[in-house]
Amino acid sequence: xxxxxxxxxxxxxxxxxxxxxxxxxxxxxxxxxxxxxxxxxxxxxxxxxxxxxxxxxxxxxxxxxxxxxxxxxxxxxxxxxxxxxxxxxxxxxxxxxxxxxxxxxxxxxxxxxxxxxxxxxxxxxxxxxxxxxxxxxxxxxxxxxxxxxxxxxxxxxxxxxxxxxxxxxxxxxxxxxxxxxxxxxxxxxxxxxxxxxxxxxxxxxxxxxxxxxxxxxxxxxxxxxxxxxxxxxxxxxxxxxxxxxxxxxxxxxxxxxxxxxxxxxxxxxxxxxxxxxxxxxxxxxxxxxxxxxxxxxxxxxxxxxxxxxxxxxxxxxxxxxxxxxxxxxxxxxxxxxxxxxxxxxxxxxxxxxxxxxxxxxxxxxxxxxxxxxxxxxxxxxxxxxxxxxxxxxxxxxxxxxxxxxxxxxxxxxxxxxxxxxxxxxxxxx
Amino acid sequence: xxxxxxxxxxxxxxxxxxxxxxxxxxxxxxxxxxxxxxxxxxxxxxxxxxxxxxxxxxxxxxxxxxxxxxxxxxxxxxxxxxxxxxxxxxxxxxxxxxxxxxxxxxxxxxxxxxxxxxxxxxxxxxxxxxxxxxxxxxxxxxxxxxxxxxxxxxxxxxxxxxxxxxxxxxxxxxxxxxxxxxxxxxxxxxxxxxxxxxxxxxxxxxxxxxxxxxxxxxxxxxxxxxxxxxxxxxxxxxxxxxxxxxxxxxxxxxxxxxxxxxxxxxxxxxxxxxxxxxxxxxxxxxxxxxxxxxxxxxxxxxxxxxxxxxxxxxxxxxxxxxxxxxxxxxxxxxxxxxxxxxxxxxxxxxxxxxxxxxxxxxxxxxxxxxxxxxxxxxxxxxxxxxxxxxxxxxxxxxxxxxxxxxxxxxxxxxxxxxxxxxxxxxxxx
Numbered sequence: 064x065x066x067x068x069x070x071x072x073x074x075x076x077x078x079x080x081x082x083x084x085x086x087x088x089x090x091x092x093x094x095x096x097x098x099x100x101x102x103x104x105x106x107x108x109x110x111x112x113x114x115x116x117x118x119x120x121x122x123x124x125x126x127x128x129x130x131x132x133x134x135x136x137x138x139x140x141x142x143x144x145x146x147x148x149x150x151x152x153x154x155x156x157x158x159x160x161x162x163x164x165x166x167x168x169x170x171x172x173x174x175x176x177x178x179x180x181x182x183x184x185x186x187x188x189x190x191x192x193x194x195x196x197x198x199x200x201x202x203x204x205x206x207x208x209x210x211x212x213x214x215x216x217x218x219x220x221x222x223x224x225x226x227x228x229x230x231x232x233x234x235x236x237x238x239x240x241x242x243x244x245x246x247x248x249x250x251x252x253x254x255x256x257x258x259x260x261x262x263x264x265x266x267x268x269x270x271x272x273x274x275x276x277x278x279x280x281x282x283x284x285x286x287x288x289x290x291x292x293x294x295x296x297x298x299x300x301x302x303x304x305x306x307x308x309x310x311x312x313x314x315x316x317x318x319x320x321x322x323x324x325x326x327x328x329x330x331x332x333x334x335x336x337x338x339x340x341x342x343x344x345x346x347x348x349x350x351x352x353x354x355x356x357x358x359x360x361x362x363x364x365x366x367x368x369x370x371x372x373x374x375x376x377x378x379x380x381x382x383x384x385x386x387x388x389x390x391x392x393x394x395x396x397x398x399x400x401x402x403x404x405x406x407x408x409x410x411x412x413x414x415x416x417x418x419x420x421x422x423x424x425x426x427x428x429x430x431x432x433x434x435x436x437x438x439x440x441x442x443x444x445x446x447x448x449x450x451x452x453x454x455x456x457x458x459x460x461x462x463x464x465x466x467x468x469x470x471x472x473x474x475x476x477x478x479x480x481x482x483x484x485x486x487x488x489x490x491x492x
Numbered sequence: 493x494x495x496x497x498x499x500x501x502x503x504x505x506x507x508x509x510x511x512x513x514x515x516x517x518x519x520x521x522x523x524x525x526x527x528x529x530x531x532x533x534x535x536x537x538x539x540x541x542x543x544x545x546x547x548x549x550x551x552x553x554x555x556x557x558x559x560x561x562x563x564x565x566x567x568x569x570x571x572x573x574x575x576x577x578x579x580x581x582x583x584x585x586x587x588x589x590x591x592x593x594x595x596x597x598x599x600x601x602x603x604x605x606x607x608x609x610x611x612x613x614x615x616x617x618x619x620x621x622x623x624x625x626x627x628x629x630x631x632x633x634x635x636x637x638x639x640x641x642x643x644x645x646x647x648x649x650x651x652x653x654x655x656x657x658x659x660x661x662x663x664x665x666x667x668x669x670x671x672x673x674x675x676x677x678x679x680x681x682x683x684x685x686x687x688x689x690x691x692x693x694x695x696x697x698x699x700x701x702x703x704x705x706x707x708x709x710x711x712x713x714x715x716x717x718x719x720x721x722x723x724x725x726x727x728x729x730x731x732x733x734x735x736x737x738x739x740x741x742x743x744x745x746x747x748x749x750x751x752x753x754x755x756x757x758x759x760x761x762x763x764x765x766x767x768x769x770x771x772x773x774x775x776x777x778x779x780x781x782x783x784x785x786x787x788x789x790x791x792x793x794x795x796x797x798x799x800x801x802x803x804x805x806x807x808x809x810x811x812x813x814x815x816x817x818x819x820x821x822x823x824x825x826x827x828x829x830x831x832x833x834x835x836x837x838x839x840x841x842x843x844x845x846x847x848x849x850x851x852x853x854x855x856x857x858x859x860x861x862x863x864x865x866x867x868x869x870x871x872x873x874x875x876x877x878x879x880x881x882x883x884x885x886x887x888x889x890x891x892x893x894x895x896x897x898x899x900x901x902x903x904x905x906x907x908x909x910x911x912x913x914x915x916x917x918x919x920x921x
Contacts, residue, residue: 099685101656107873109668110656118659118691137779139812158690159658165723165750166687169772173684173747176775177811227530227539229588230547239538255602256528258595261587262547294594296754297726298761318602321594323752325725332727343598346605347776347784350566354780382606383568444536 075154077123077190078171078360082151083136083183083353085143089125092151094180096120099170100155118159123152135182136353146182162198164324164368176354183353189360191367196401196408199367200328204337205407206434209371212313212337214285215249218465221458222250222438224415229256233263237271239450244279244287246451247458250436253292255318255343265291265303273310280311290316290339290372297326301333308335314372320344324368331369340370340410350383358392366400366410372436373410378425379490380416389414390429397434411436418442419487420460420470420480427464437461447486448479456483504583506552506619507600507789511580512565512612512782514572518554521580523609525549528599529584547588552581564611565782575611591627593753593797605783612782618789620796625830625837628796629757633766634836635863638800641742641766643714644678647894650887651679651867653844658685662692666700668879673708673716675880676887679865682721684747684772694720694732702739709740719745719768719801726755730762737764743801749773753797760798768842769799779812787821795829795839801865802839807854808919809845818843819858826863840865847871848916849889849899849909856893866890876915877908885912 084091096102100120101110130148140146153171160166167189175184204212213220223243225236243251259265272289280286293303293315300322304315316339319327331338342365348355362373375392376384393412400408412435414426419442427433439457446453459480463473474481513520525531529549530539559577569575582600589595596618604613633641642649652672654665672680688694701718709715722732722744729751733744745768748756760767771794777784791802804821805813822841829837841864843855848871856862868886875882888909892902903910 100658107655107870109660109664109873114656114659118656137812138781139779139814159685161687161689163687163724163728165725165747166689168750169684169687169723169747172776173772174775174811176773176779177805177813179810179812226536227543227547229529230543231538235538255598256588258590258592258598260590260595294598294754295592296594296758296761298758299592300754318594318598321597321752322754323750325723325729325751326754326758329725329727329755332725341598343602344605346603347601350568350605351780351783352567354783355776376606381608382603383566383608384606385568441536444538 074157074192076157076160076167076171076192076195077152077154078186079150079152079188080175081148081183081185081187082181083132083146083148084181085135085141085146086180088127088147088149088151089122091180092122092125092153094178095151095175096122096153098174098178099153100159118156120153120155123154126150137182139179140182141179148183150187157192157195162195164199164328164364168324168364172356185352185354186356186360188357189363193401196367200331200369201400201408202366202369202371202410203331203334204371205409206411207407209288209337209411212286213249213288217433219433219461220249220288220436221454221461222252222436223248223443223454224252224254224438224440226254226440226444228254231263233267233271236263236268237275240272240289241275242450243454244276246454248287248454250288250290250438252290252316252339252438255292255341258292258294259299259303265293265306269306269310269312273312277311286313288314290314292316294318294322297329300326300330304330304334304336312336314339316341318343319365319370324364327365327368327370334369337371338369339372339413340365340374342374346383358388359395362392362395362410363400366396366408370410372413374415375412377414377416377418378422378429380418382416393430393435397432413438420456420483421487421489421491423460423464424470425491433465442487446479447482452479452482455479503586503621505586505589505596505600505621505624506581506583507615508579508581508617509604510577510612510614510616511610512561512575512577513610514564514570514575515609517556517576517578517580518551520609521551521554521582523607524580524604525551525582527603527607528582529588547585549582549584552583555579566611568608569611570608577612579616586621586624591624593628593757593793597753597793601785614781614783615785615789617786618792622830625796629760629798630829630837631795631798631800631839632760632763633800634838635840636836638717638766638840641715642678642717646862648862648890649678649717649865650883650890651681651865652677652872652883653681653683653867653869655683655869655873657683660692662696662700665692665697666704669701669718670704671879672883673705675883677716677883679717679719679867681719681745681768681867684721684723684770687721687723688728688732694722694735698735698739698741702741706740715742717743719743721745723747723751726758729755729759733759733763733765741765743768745770747772748794748799753793756794756797756799763798766800767798768801769794769803769839771803775812787817788824791821791824791839792829795825795837799839801842803844804841806843806845806847807851807858809847811845822859822864826861842867849885849912850916850918850920852889852893853899854920862894871916875908876911881908881911884908
């Protein structure tokens, strides 16, 4: 397979799966290829050799893994004495699909998750022809554009989420934003639980918040980025995007799983602002390793659709994801899809969930980059000396980190950091 | 809880989950409520009693189930001696969300699937205030509208999927459609694998197919329904919908999981044709019982967004779903969301996947309704005497079924049925 990779990438779409099956994995791979292209459960007259030659999915490789189970990982599979695991790569002619992400998903995932031939299936990677990648919009702002708009030339964007997540009025939100921008924050986002509810409609929240941010920018020359959650149907999102733009806002956010790939692409084609992609619901795809999709595959699609920022959880978070997986996800976001001089299709990874001063060092050590947004909700706002102190403590933690100084040493000159180090539980032993 | 149900349904949104947890289920339920409303991992100043009172999610009930596991069903959970199962109902104030389906999902599913407090979580039911239901468009055509447009007053719509799924040119598709309509078919659909690819663009496929169907309708007075797969981003879908409408087509189809709830709602608000909802990818939500969403909850959302037809697999299909689940799904589609004299918000269930003459009796016996679309791909097109005979055999099987006659008896006067009974494997023993 390796030798044909270059050619395949030019002309065919390839997807790799980790499967578990009661059958010989090669036989299961053939069933997958048939189901997702020219086959049905019976041989048909119309399925001519010429049609198969041109349109059938092809099994590119089957690599048997040294793992056999006696019980199936998913119910409903055909019965078997044991269940074998394998990595299977299928490919499709580019022309079967065109360059549509929703239709790509119907082909590379589609009914595969329901096949009785499989007792486990995870889509681990997607390889697309350059022409496919070039036909999709991709990130419009990526890392450089985000830095330019937020005035943060280097280092991570120090960020926070408005907390409490729900319940604050537009004016209460604006008051909180005032404290945050005065404390020197780079990035603020709405929680995914608040979009355009009756008690805080965007038509009021956007002007209230942007009045504060625009005033601050006028005085200081720097405009912190606020990601307004505009999640909704595409018509609502376009109107809300324009509202944010018209009030001088610099970012919009959407719950990418619920608006769908098609809406994300459509929003991107309309947008003149960066799109902050929130992946809530992502647990459905990864939490059970035997069913779903890898973040590597998933973030490829979201970036093609146009997300500029993508959530990756954080180290030692409150969530179930392992730290190694978080770092691997962030690396994926920072790896170009196409290496071209004039092109930047990376997404800025967003670290969040129970982040405090304590995770800065480990995050930098493992990611080896500061091209990230580091968002603390409680870890900033619950600082014993208040929000401004919380903001300074997080920034100090990152200054220490990028200068190669321990937090404890740096805390000797930064009292807010010293207090934060004691106030927040140390997540690593 | 029962006594407050009426009031809750008026003012609050409720969701029920089957959870597995290393904690006391009541404690896990509180963690879920906190995560999805006013709480974060630390108590904040801004989380006032008044704000909590007005906006916090509430634990309505926790019913412990008699099931304890020694190993967690999902990785990444907090460690426990055992893992308990429970049914948990949470509720939220209606005003937290407004009437947006994407934002409803961010609230009722959102980050819950990633919580370390849970080693299993399935959203089993959603109850919505009447005002929420009334604010969403719902099905525009439902069953009566589908019958009116296709000219099928009673009995199931006998349908087929164009096979091979991919590879036929517009003219080849039209030739096949000609055979099908002359054989008396009621309903034809594109496969989910073909939407608008370069080898069969809708701009050519729609006129080619509709020329055949319009000619047939002119001659016979009856216009079989063809569901064109218009899956794409919302702008593409609107243009394609209009193309179908302008050529006299009567149905459009979309892969609902990949276009997203927001796009489905937007398509519905634009559409003047029934929307055929294809759920490919649904396996991600149901295949592992310990993670995902029930079809009961899922189809509620899809109907609110505006799907007129919804796939439910079929009895003895090629897929992993159990027959009881298929019937339960179809019943859910046929159960009104709101009982009002002027309102019909049911969706027509679509039976498919390896359906032949053999499943007609069991389907009718268990569903006790003929308000369904019965689609056979291979089970019709692979009839030994050809497509027309295949179509007649499926219709005969349903005539027998609804008249209370066995297929074997009916086959004595219907040679196409007799041949089909022998040609296709009997799926029930």
